[in-house]
Structures are given as C-alpha cells and as structure tokens.
Amino acid sequence: MPRPSANDITQETLPKISHGRGVYLWDVSGRQYIDGSGGPAVFSIGHGDPRVNAAVARQMEKVAYGYRYLFTTDPLEEMSAIICKATGLADMVYTTSGSEAVESAVKIALQYHFDRGEPGRVKFIARQRSWHGNTLMATALSGFEDRQRAFAGALPVVGRVSAANTYRLPEGVTREKLVAHLAAELESEILRLGPETVAGFLFEPVVGAAGGALPAPEGYAKAVAEVCRRHGVLVICDEVMCGSGRTGVWRASEEDGITADIITVAKSLSGGYLPLGAAVYTKGIADVMAAGHGGPLTGHTYTGHTACLAAGVAVQKIVEEEGLLARIRDKGPRWRSDLRARMAHLPQVGDVRGRGFFIGVELVADPETKAPFAASLGVNGRIRAEALRRGLICYPSGGHVDGAAGDTVILAPPFNASDAELDEIADKLVATLETVLAGLPS
C-alpha cells in the first residue's frame, strides 16, 4: 500500500474501472490504460482471459468450495502438483493473500522447531528496506518504518540486518566485500540474539515495493543460507512479489542457487483472477509436523478455496503451455537494457535494475552523491498521477533509502505482453518521468 502524498490520486479522484483485456484496462469514461506493472505485480497473464474465466465458472457451477478440512478437490490436487514440481518442495498451506502466506510461513517455522524439540527457537531476523505484508507479524518483519510507525508499540520484536543493495553500499564496504560483509552481519545478529532462540531468517530474493525490484548480489543467498544452516535457522524466501515466474524462473531463489526451507508465493500464482497464496515447505518440515501434530497447525476457513485454485491452475497452465517463462528470460534483459538506454538523457535516473519482467527504476536528486529527493516533494506520488494521466499503470513507491525518502518505479508487465506493448510501456514511462522531473522545484 503506497504512502499517500499530496500528489497521489485520492479515493475521490480515482478512475472507476470498467473492464480489461490482455495488457489494457478501460475506465467507465472509455479511457484506456496500459498495465505496465500488473497492478502491484499481480496480473501475470493480463486481464480478462476467457480461459481462466471459464475454468472458474465451470468450478463455480459444480461447487464454489469444498472445505479444505473436509474434502480434497481436483484444483487442489492439480495446483499442489504444479507447485511441488515447480519448487522442488513437498507441501504447502494455502492462503488468500501474501501477508497470510508470510504469517503461515512464520507459524510453520515455529511449529517445526517446537515439534522437533527446540521450542525456544521463537525469534526471526529480517532485512531493512523490505516489505512482507499487512498482518501484524508480517508488518513486524518488514523493514519499512513509514508503514510501521503507527503500529510500532504492538509489533513483535524482530532481529534486523542490512538490505543487500549494490547501488547503496553500507558505509566503508566495497562491492567486492558486500556479500561477505552481509553474511558476517547476519551471523553476528544470530549470535547476539542467541542461536538457540532463532527460528528463521526471511528475505525477498528480489525486493519489491520497499526496494524497487532490487536483486541481491550474486552469491548473497548462498552465503546467508550457509550461515543459517550452520546455526539451525530456517531460510524463508518471501517470493510473494518476485516469485511464481515473474523473474523468468518459477522460484526466484532458483536463480540464486538455493532452495529455501519455506517459500511464500501469492500474486502471480493466480494472476489476480482470484485471491490465492501459499507457504510452501520441504519434506523434512512436513515430516516433522506430521509426526508432531499430524500436520501444520495453521490454516484459514478459505484455505485452499476451490474456485481460487481453479483460477490458479488455469493461469499456471497458460504460463506453461505458452512458454512464458522462456519468453521472460529472453526478453527481460533486453527490455531492461532498452529502458536504461531510453532514460540515459535523464540524470535523475540513478539505476535501472531487476530480473525478468520485474524492473525497478530508482530516481535520485543528485546522481553524484545518490542523494534521494526529499520525501516532502512526493516524487513517487507525482509519477503515479502523471502516468495515470498518460494512460500508464506503473508502481511507484517511496521510502526505500531511509524509510521516508527514496523514490522508485516498478515495472512488472504481464508475462505475455508483446514487444509492441512493452515499447508502449517504455515510451509512456519515459514521457512521464520527463514531465515529472522537469516540473520539480529546483
């Protein structure tokens, strides 16, 4: 949920959506928008796909929902097989949001340690400049002060380590030494908390809203996973935004060369058609929970909602049948280079980064010092408003430098966006940035 600013489109002025097809949306006045960010990185195969709608309708005609704890269903079994094959993991708890997936991952980690006789492992470590969701624990895990301040007194205490950011290196640390520095910092934090009290370390392989599609440097995930495993700490990858194929591989952490103990997915899993998320875990964790309590002690009324799973299965089949991950792997890097080249005349574009169809543009007031724009300028809000005026949906966000200042724009188009549509998104974003940057007070 982006921070409101004076330049945000407010509830009163939000356009009213009418319909969507593919990469385009229309409001009730007939205005067309190109969806350059899949809303908040959700719409993996675009809008209004009749195949998904038909699959959901077919399921609804039979039964909307076979309550997960009374029945199994075809979509449940099909989706579980798809996720297990894609992740190499063994089992999952389904949810209806990314926040619940994170919350479930935390509870699974706690239960795993409890069931294997280490009930003292109750603490979690997460990174600065991260976003894990809106439930209390997910907000506590997040490193995003602006979104935490109002709840600070009620949030569970979480161990905190630095963001893995090659564009903004920690004071006195070189690019070459960054991975070793961050691994050592994580180990110090585990030792400070007491290794026998730490349940898990949670991170986004590519940081979403809090970092602007920021991937960790090569070797980071392997180094931190090695530290965790040495201390019996579970590795939890939050792939709610970057996972389910968005980076061109199904598990974003696959590209980092690790298999986490638990991963969270949502968003692209069902591509925005119906709400669906999951906390997915290893056979080792499944076996321990099965022996301890017969299975995971977490779940919701709508866990594994059949119509939502039918939507997810239909989306995943389209991704598979149309070879969309291969398309992202092929086109993503070229599109990123193209975007960088198109913005070369804008000195305030400090960095263009990301993986696959998950690209972040970071804006700076001073390209030499990388100083961000003052938060009071509301640059990300101005970009959102100007983009919308130009018929572009993108995902600007603020606060990634110090919790308040720091402006990024995420592009996360549907996996099946054509070359011409990607060009249109790039054109509109460049024009938006030109207008906004030229209009800032000097």
Ligand SMILES: Cc1ncc(COP(=O)(O)O)c(C=O)c1O
């Ligand atoms: C990495 C990450 N984790 C968790 C969440 C929370 O997901 P949801 O908004 O579906 O609850 C988000 C939402 O943007 C996210 O980006």
